[in-house]
Amino acid sequence: MNNMKVQKYFFYSMLMIMTVSIIIPGIRLLSSKSPEAVNGTLDLSNYDPGKDKTVKLNGEWEFYYGQLLTPDDFMSNQPAGRTIQKVPSTWSSYQIQGKNLPSYGTATYRLKLLLPEKGQSYGIKILCIAASARIFVDDRQVLTCGVPGYSPETTEPRYYADTGYFSTNKDEVDILIQVSNFTYAKSGIFYGIDFGSQQSITALRMYNFFIDTSLISGMFIISIYFFGLGLQRKNHREAMFFASYCLFAAIHAGTYSESILNYAFPILTYGAAAKILALSLILSLYSLYKSIYLTFNVSYSRRVTMINDGIAVSLILSTCFTDFYLSKYSPLINLLGNAYVVIVVLHMLIKQHIHKKVQGEYYIYTAMISAAVLLIISLFIIILPLEPNLFVPVFQPIFILSLALYMSEKYENSYQTIEELSGRLSILDKLKDDFLAKTSHELKTPLNGIINISQSLLDGAGGSLNAAQAEDIRLITSIGKRLSTLVYDILDYSKLKVMDIKLNIICLDVHQVVESTLEIFRYLIKGKSLTLENKIPPNQYMIMADENRLKQIITNLLDNSIKFTAQGSISLDCYQDGDFLWIEVRDTGIGIPEIKLKDIFTSYEQLEEQPADVSGTGLGLATAKQLVELHQGRIFAQSEPGQGACFTFSMPLVKDNRLLEALPGNYERYDLSPSLTYEKLPHTVNVGSKFSILAVDDEYSNLKALLNMLTVCQYNVTVAGNAKSALLLLKGALQYDLCILDVMMPGMDGYEACRKIREVYSPLELPILLLTAKALPDELEAGFRAGANDFIAKPFEARELKSRVNTLVQLKSSMDLLLEKETAFLQAQIRPHFIFNALNTISSFCYTNPAKAGELLSEFGVFLRNSFDFSSTYSSITIEQEIRLVKAYVAIEQARFGKRLEAEYNIDFSVLDYCILPLMIQPIVENSIRHGLMKRNQGGKVTLNLAKCENRINIQVIDNGLGIAANILDDLTNSKLEGRGVGLTNIKRRLLSFYGVDLDISSAEDRGTAISFNIPAKYC
Structure with missing residues (x-):
């Protein structure tokens, strides 16, 4: 309503101006009595x-x-x-x-x-x-x-x-x-010809100059405005034609009246000036016609449009290349052309108003009236002739201003419509995103069920499967995993599309990121004749990137290469160029046709010719491209069909081994704590707790956060900056109840560190919690294969970390308690008849050999003391103490059985100071004597071998007794020991729990038995 009022005020104001501009010169002409x-x-x-x-x-x-x-x-x-x-x-x-x-x-x-x-x-x-x-x-x-x-x-x-x-x-x-x-x-x-005093002639000259320059300047400014508008809105051609009309009309205005153009360019000849006058008139009229035609979308036939275009082109050509503009018919033709165009414009304006009720109609009224008056005045000036500035030249500016305001009104209405539609689209887009998120989350559960159930069927949960059934189930599993990956791709692509991705920029070692990603893919491509090679040197190239997103980029590129490389190799290499590191992913696959190279990073774009077993959505490379660009990098591909492909992308390098001070984009950074720096690592905070935790991360901010959260939870915490430092700490005197490892670390990543820890500690002896940027199924599987107990995804909440840490610490504590009770029970399993037999043997020697009796009594005391006097059945003892117990037991048994029992000790004395859990060797020796040797009349020999190999100690007990029956041996090797005592059962369980190793039992009937195990060499 307010806009309509403005239009009306404009219409009446312009009508008043035009009326005054006609009446005053008319009165002056009628009342003029010039001689x-x-x-x-x-x-x-x-x-x-x-x-x-x-x-x-x-x-x-x-x-x-x-x-x-x-x-x-x-x-x-x-x-x-x-x-x-x-x-x-x-x-x-x-x-x-x-x-x-x-x-x-x-x-x-x-x-x-x-x-x-x-x-x-x-x-x-x-x-x-x-x-x-x-x-x-x-x-x-x-x-x-x-x-x-x-x-x-x-x-x-x-x-x-x-x-x-x-x-x-x-x-x-x-x-x-x-x-x-x-x-x-x-x-x-x-x-x-005007005549008058010098002052009056000068004033007239200045007046005409002012009128002409104002008219030319105004039209020129409007022309520039609409040229800019046309360049911004390339689909609105009417703006460009209207700008052309204003420009050519300004040029035409400079060629008559005071002929300002000739003064501005004195070198113009008469012919050039006349041509400019004619051409500017023709082009301005044609541009006006096209502008009105496109603005109002007039429904003229194609023939009429072609005729009009043909007339304009013929006039332009004849003016440029002939002397037509100088002929006596040219004024008449120009007059007719001017009248024709104005009449056509008036017709289009009237037609637009009659057939379409649009906003801005008063601008159309003003344009129609000013165009009609302008035509009449032009006719008078040409026919009579009258001076060009007899009437104040306001009609053409009013006409131009009216059309300009109408077009602005039209664009404003379009803008408002776009705003309304944008608002609706935003709402719909949010609904779409919500629907997509909810749907994807809902899809995860049934997809997970499909994958797990089909995998369990492959593993034999529903019975044996024939080859065809197994292949079908395997196909279902593959499809389920692909759909699960698709859900993640769609979610990531949707976020990238609206730039709803927040990067956590940190300093990363490229080698470690690539190596941890390749480790997952090496597992996935088992059975294929395909090799994956990391040629990037470690600890040499440090970049600024989001760990999670960088791994996603490499994963998408590797996944694409593996799809199209049936055999051969895929290698990753890099080179430095200025402030950026360029990373190459090169394969020996089928290659990409040159015509498709420019489209491979387009969403949903796939090769037309691809292996039959390859499918996808075409989002992987598009997502990788957008993630690279979010890091201010670039990505491109090079390939020849049959020669493989090479994908290359760039990442910003670290400057002076420090975090970059400024990177464009919405990134999160953490400030380093002044109390925790690289020089102070490793660092321990002891709060007097019975539980100690080792936290390892190369990001000091993460270490500080872990230190704060864990000490608040009353844990003793030691923080280390890399995996090598953590391994050294684990060899020290301080015992840890939990190790928290970051997956991505320079030098040695979390997976490799986890495997090295498992060489010494079992999952229950030292639980490991891995910190990862994104807990995807493949990464979880790689972590668990390396020996991790649990995962937590970064960034994590304090409550989640506290819960997971508490669970793992309590798990270790419960397992320690269980094994302690079993060991206590094992200690209490000294049968009464053994004590009775031992005492009888000692008593018999008291009469025949008192010295021997005294020696046996001493050995018996050692045996009893070592069996009952452990301060803690969970605490480690030296191997020397365990061997002393074995020798005491064997000495008593030898005194009892005489020559029927032989014993041999092959002991590397360098191992005696190392630690071992109590009652790990004696029960095995006792088992060999009682069930292997003494079941034979002739008895036999038991041999104890202890040797150190590198950082491990090998313990072996061999006898030449009756051996073990095949069915019993099968039960022993498969841990089916129920009902057969707790001796070997306890040993096997403690070995698995604390050392991650098992008993190695080999035997043959009437040929004896060999039992051995291997434990890490650790000092007490």
């Missing part, structure tokens, strides 16, 4: 130079055709050929001796002026005299426009308006004007 020349004399004796304005030197002038007379020619005699003719008018309309004069030729005009006073300064102002003129006042030349001559060769035409000034002490003067025209169809003085 006219009679018979070659103009009486201005009543003219007051101080009050009156300029007067037109119109009326009857003396005319001498074919002569270029000078003031000297009138000094003595009256020249021949004198006629009286009307000025202003073209001399082609004059008749001499009953014949019209030709347009081309020479002539002289003469007028006598009767002046009011002597000693005054006067001025003369001309518009255009075709095609060259020289003006004299009495015997003095005051103005020249070109060089008149008697032939085209001696004539120099010029096209511009000018003024001349003179002073006189006479009360009458003669004005003599020489004119030559061999160029233009119109000739002579066809615009009135």
Whole structure:
């Protein structure tokens, strides 16, 4: 409603301006009583130079055709050929001796002026005299426009308006004007000549200059505005045509009236200026027609449009390459063309208003009225002729302003419509994102069920499967995993599409990121004749990137290469270029056709020719490209069909081994704590807890966070900056109940560190919690294969970390308690008849060999003390203590069985100071003696071997007794020991729990038994 009011105010205001602009000049013309020349004399004796304005030197002038007379020619005699003719008018309309004069030729005009006073300064102002003129006042030349001559060769035409000034002490003067025209169809003085005082002529000149420059400047500024608008909105061609109309109309305005263009460019010849005038008129009218046609989308037939275009092109060509613009028909054709275009424009405006009720209708009314008035005034100026600035030139600016406001109104309405649609689209887009997120989460559960159930069927949960059934189930599993990956791809691509990805930029070692990613893929491609190679050197290239997103980029590129590489190799390499590191993923696959290279990073784009077992959505490479660009990098591909492909992308390098101070984008960074720096690592905080935790991460901010959260939870915490430092700490005196490892670390990643820890500690002896950027199924599987107990994804909440840490610590504590009770039970499993037999043996030696009895009594004391006096059944003892217990037991048994029992000890004495859990060797030796040797009448020999190999200790008990039956051996090797005592069961369980190793049992009936195990060499 307010907008409609503005339109109405504009319409009535412009209507008032146009009315005033017509009425005032009309009144001035009707009331004008300017004197006219009679018979070659103009009486201005009543003219007051101080009050009156300029007067037109119109009326009857003396005319001498074919002569270029000078003031000297009138000094003595009256020249021949004198006629009286009307000025202003073209001399082609004059008749001499009953014949019209030709347009081309020479002539002289003469007028006598009767002046009011002597000693005054006067001025003369001309518009255009075709095609060259020289003006004299009495015997003095005051103005020249070109060089008149008697032939085209001696004539120099010029096209511009000018003024001349003179002073006189006479009360009458003669004005003599020489004119030559061999160029233009119109000739002579066809615009009135202004005369007046010097001040009035100067004021008139300045007024016309101001009008012309204002008109030209205004149209030029509007032209620039709409050119800019057209360049921004390439689908709105009407803006470009409207800008062209304003530009050409401004140029055309500079070629008439004061002819400003000729003053701005003095080198312009008469022909060039005339061509510019004609061309600017034609092009402005054509541009106006096209602008209106496109703005209102007028439904003209194609034939009409082609005719209009053809007329415009023919006029332009004829003007440029012929002298048509100078012919006597050109004014008429220009007049008809002007009238035709204006009429067509009016018709389109009226048609638009009648058939379509649109906003901005008052702008259309204003444009129609101003166009009609402009057409009428143009006709009057051409036909009469009148001065160009007789009417203040407001009609064309009003017409242009009306159309400009209408187009702005149209664009504003379009903008409002777009805003409304954008609002609706935003709501729908949010609904879409919510639906996508909810749907994807809902899809995860059934997909997980499909994958797990089909995998369990493959593993034999539902019975044995034939080959066809197994292949079908395997296909279902593969499809389920692909759908699960697709869900993640769609979610990531949706976030990238709306730039809803927040990067956590940190310093990364490229080698470690690549190696940890390749480790997963090496497992996935088992069975394929395909090798994966990491050629990037470790600890050499540090980049600034989001760990999770960088792994996703490499994963997507590797996944793509593996799809199209059935056999051969895939290698990753890099090179430095300035502040960026370029990473290459090169394969020996089928390659990519050159025509497809430019499209492979487009969403949902796939190769047309691809292996039959390859499928996908085409989002992997598109997602990788957008993630690379988020890191301010670039990505491209090179390939030849059959020669493999190479994908190369860039990442910003670290400057001076420090975090970059500024990177564009929405990134999260952490400030390093001043109390925790690289020089202070490793660092331990002891809060007096019975549980100790080792936390390992290369990011000091993460270490500080872990340190704060875990100490608040009353854990003793040691933090280390890399895996090598952590392994050294684990070899120290301090025992840890949990190790927290970051997956991505320079030098040695979390997976490798986890495997090295498992060489020494079992999952229950030292649980490991891995920190990963994104807990994807493949990464989880790789971590668990390396020996991790649990995962937690970064960034994590304190409550989640506390819960997972507490679970793992309590798990270890519970397992320790269980094994401690089993060991205590094992210690208590000393049978009464063993003690009775031992005492009987000692008693018998008291009578026969008292010294031997004393020795056996001492051994028996050692055995009892070592069996019952452990301060903790969970605490480690030295191997020397365990061997002492074994020897005490064997000595008692040898005293009892005599020569039937032999014992041999092959012990590397360097191992005696290392640790071992109690009762790990003695029960095995006891088992060999009682169940292997003493079941035979001849007895046998038991051998104990202890040797150190690298960082491990091998313990072996061998006997040559009865051996073990095959069925019993099978139960022993498969841990089916229920009902067979707790000796070997306890040993096997503790070995698995604390050392991650099992008993190695080999036996054959009547040939003896060998039992061995391998434990890490650790000091107590």
